[in-house]
Structures are given as C-alpha cells and as structure tokens.
Amino acid sequence: MHQTVLLREAVEALVTAPSGAYVDGTFGRGGHSRFLLDQLDDNGHLLGVDKDPVACECAAQLSSADSRFSFYHGSFADLPQQLQLMDIDAFDGILLDLGVSSPQLDEADRGFSFMSDGPLDMRMDISSGETAAQWLSYADTTAIAEVLKEYGEERFAKRIAAAIVKAREVEPLTTTAQLAKVVSEANPRWERHKHPATRAFQAIRIKVNRELEDLGDLLACSLDMLKVGGRLVVISFHSLEDRMVKRYMRDMARGEQLPAGVPVTDAALNRRMKLVGKATKASDAEVDENVRSRSAVMRVAEKIA
Numbered sequence: 001m002h003q004t005v006l007l008r009e010a011v012e013a014l015v016t017a018p019s020g021a022y023v024d025g026t027f028g029r030g031g032h033s034r035f036l037l038d039q040l041d042d043n044g045h046l047l048g049v050d051k052d053p054v055a056c057e058c059a060a061q062l063s064s065a066d067s068r069f070s071f072y073h074g075s076f077a078d079l080p081q082q083l084q085l086m087d088i089d090a091f092d093g094i095l096l097d098l099g100v101s102s103p104q105l106d107e108a109d110r111g112f113s114f115m116s117d118g119p120l121d122m123r124m125d126i127s128s129g130e131t132a133a134q135w136l137s138y139a140d141t142t143a144i145a146e147v148l149k150e151y152g153e154e155r156f157a158k159r160i161a162a163a164i165v166k167a168r169e170v171e172p173l174t175t176t177a178q179l180a181k182v183v184s185e186a187n188p189r190w191e192r193h194k195h196p197a198t199r200a201f202q203a204i205r206i207k208v209n210r211e212l213e214d215l216g217d218l219l220a221c222s223l224d225m226l227k228v229g230g231r232l233v234v235i236s237f238h239s240l241e242d243r244m245v246k247r248y249m250r251d252m253a254r255g256e257q258l259p260a261g262v263p264v265t266d267a268a269l270n271r272r273m274k275l276v277g278k279a280t281k282a283s284d285a286e287v288d289e290n291v292r293s294r295s296a297v298m299r300v301a302e303k304i305a
C-alpha cells in the first residue's frame with residue numbers, strides 16, 4: 001500500500017479556487033488526487049497523470065466514479081500537449097509528488113528493489129523504453145560510472161561500474177539479486193542503515209526513467225501552463241530533484257533568466273513567481289507513521305505575472 005506523503009499540506013497549498021482546473025502529475029495510487037477532489041466544487045476539474053499502467057487501472061476506477069476527474073497515461077513532461085487538448089488555457093495548480101510509489105518498490109516483479117529478487121526492469125512505464133537489464137548489457141564503464149556518480153552520488157562509481165561490466169562478461173545481469181550482489185561486493189563503503197546497493201539502484205532507476213529530464217522539461221514549461229495566481233507544488237525525495245526545483249523557483253522569484261542585454265537592475269520587473277512559505281518537511285508524527293516521508297521536501301511557488 002502507498003501512504004501518501006504531506007497529503008494535507010500539499011493539497012492545501014495547491015488549491016486556491018474550488019472551481020479551478022488542477023493537475024496531479026504523479027497520480028500513483030491517487031492519495032493526493034482523492035483529497036484534492038474533495039476540495040473542489042462541481043465545476044472543478046482534476047487531470048491525473050502517471051507513467052505506470054497500474055496507476056492507470058486505479059485512475060480508471062476514479063474517473064468512472066467522478067466526472068470531474070480525467071487521466072492521461074504518460075509523462076508529466078507531456079502536459080503542454082495535454083493542455084492543448086483541453087478546453088482551458090491554463091491550470092490553477094500543478095502538483096508533483098516525485099519518485100516511485102511504495103507498490104512499485106514492493107513488487108519484486110517491477111525490478112526496483114535490491115531487497116527482493118525479480119527481473120531487472122525498473123521502468124515505471126512497462127509498456128515502453130529500455131529496461132535496466134537492457135541498458136546494463138551494453139553501456140560502457142564510463143557511462144555506467146557517470147550515472148552512478150551523477151544520479152546516485154556514489155563515491156565508488158568507477159569501481160562499481162567496472163565490476164558490473166566484468167560480471168556481465170561472465171553472465172548477463174537479468175535479476176535485481178544479481179545486480180545487488182555485484183554492487184555490494186564492489187562497494188567498500190557500507191553505510192549504517194543503508195544497503196550498499198541503495199545508491200546504485202537509485203541512480204539506475206533515475207536513468208532508466210529519465211526522471212531528471214522529465215522534471216526539467218516540466219519545470220521549463222510550468223509557467224506557461226499556469227494561470228496568474230496558479231501554484232506549482234513539488235514534493236522531492238532526494239537532493240538532486242530538490243536542488244532543481246529550488247533553483248528553478250528561486251530564479252523565477254528573483255527575476256533571473258533575463259534575456260541577454262537586459263540590465264540586472266531590471267530583474268525585479270522580470271519576476272515571474274513568488275515563493276509561498278518555506279520548504280516544508282513531514283512532521284515527526286508523519287515520519288513515525290511513514291518512514292518514507294523522512295526525506296520528503298515540499299516547495300511551493302505561485303505565478304505572479
């Protein structure tokens with residue numbers, strides 16, 4: 001089961017008009033979406049989005065029960081095209097609760113987990129794209145090491161990448177248990193409370209699902225998709241995502257990203273967003289109930305011009 005993180009905090013920050021049009025870009029099992037629909041009146045609308053086919057099935061039940069809800073199976077990076085298909089010009093709010101859901105991690109068949117054995121897949125959308133096993137079957141040591149370093153902040157990236165390439169020369173890496181073993185044996189650093197394959201699995205998952213590219217694409221077009229007064233609410237679970245969100249919101253709020261030649265003193269005129277509150281973390285009570293919420297950081301910005 002997926003326990004929704006920062007449920008009330010995120011929805012309350014997002015909804016400014018009960019008859020508005022909103023997006024839940026990471027529908028998952030619909031925890032945020034259901035509570036969000038409770039805040040909308042009969043004229044409100046919510047578009048759910050998720051790459052995961054299981055999320056799709058869950059969303060189908062919700063759309064048949066509630067005509068204010070519709071769903072798109074695909075990436076939130078495709079939102080501009082989805083907006084064009086709707087009879088509105090812009091959204092009142094966009095919510096992202098990034099990363100993977102607990103059912104994705106818990107089901108061995110999805111291949112996300114080093115804790116249980118399954119096929120080495122790791123795709124959120126199992127209907128398209130390359131699996132982790134496919135990528136690891138041909139990527140060279142440098143490419144693997146770059147991913148481990150950049151997306152997993154893994155200090156021993158080169159050593160682990162070399163071990164992966166050596167292991168696949170003996171037999172193809174097709175299961176999560178094989179990968180976890182190779183990585184663990186090559187990793188000299190065993191951190192307390194952290195499996196030695198945690199960083200490598202996170203990195204490969206981010207690569208396979210193009211997670212940071214999708215987030216970058218969404219951020220780049222989010223302003224154009226929001227009404228003035230509309231809000232962007234993002235919950236991140238690791239520093240790479242949070243850094244991107246923080247920088248984007250900060251730059252928009254400072255009026256940076258000026259066209260070439262515009263004096264910096266005009267930056268204020270170029271402000272496009274204002275920050276709403278400070279970064280929010282889960283309360284101690286929520287962390288006690290749901291340990292996954294420990295690393296969540298929520299940031300909110302509102303379009304002002």
Ligand SMILES: C[S@@+](CC[C@H](N)C(=O)[O-])C[C@H]1O[C@@H](n2cnc3c(N)ncnc32)[C@H](O)[C@@H]1O
Pocket residue numbers: 002003004005025026027028029030031032033049050051052055074075076077097098099100101102124211214215
């Ligand atoms: C943390 S879960 C969201 C849980 C949800 N808020 C709930 O309460 O049930 C993240 C979800 O986002 C989806 N996801 C991640 N990146 C995505 C992307 N770029 N486009 C669409 N869905 C994405 C994943 O498949 C997963 O189902």
